[in-house]
Amino acid sequence: MAFAATPAPQGRVGLQQLRANLSACIDEAKSGRTLVITDHGTPVARIAPLAGESTYDRLISEGVIVPARRRTDHLDPPVSVGGPVSDLIYEQRSHHQHTPRPNESLVRG
Numbered sequence: 001m002a003f004a005a006t007p008a009p010q011g012r013v014g015l016q017q018l019r020a021n022l023s024a025c026i027d028e029a030k031s032g033r034t035l036v037i038t039d040h041g042t043p044v045a046r047i048a049p050l051a052g053e054s055t056y057d058r059l060i061s062e063g064v065i066v067p068a069r070r071r072t073d074h075l076d077p078p079v080s081v082g083g084p085v086s087d088l089i090y091e092q093r094s095h096h097q098h099t100p101r102p103n104e105s106l107v108r109g
């Protein structure tokens with residue numbers, strides 16, 4: 001943040017700093033950046049743009065996640081299943097060995 005007198009963690013601003021630089025903080029939000037407001041280092045609020053930013057973009061701007069460094073367009077699309085993934089795993093494993101179904105007791109009696 002260009003307005004910070006001292007360096008702060010990315011996307012965070014203290015209450016005192018917010019009071020002194022409210023216009024600059026609003027400008028940050030207008031530019032698409034989300035700021036987390038802290039009170040003695042504890043997050044208490046968020047100033048965020050109203051529209052246009054996805055959750056993914058917000059998490060990147062807050063430093064919570066880091067985008068992939070390698071291309072991912074060569075990966076297969078996610079598999080769509082008509083039920084729980086555990087059923088798919090059971091079906092795949094049952095061709096190789098006896099695998100108890102989810103919630104099936106291993107003890108018979």
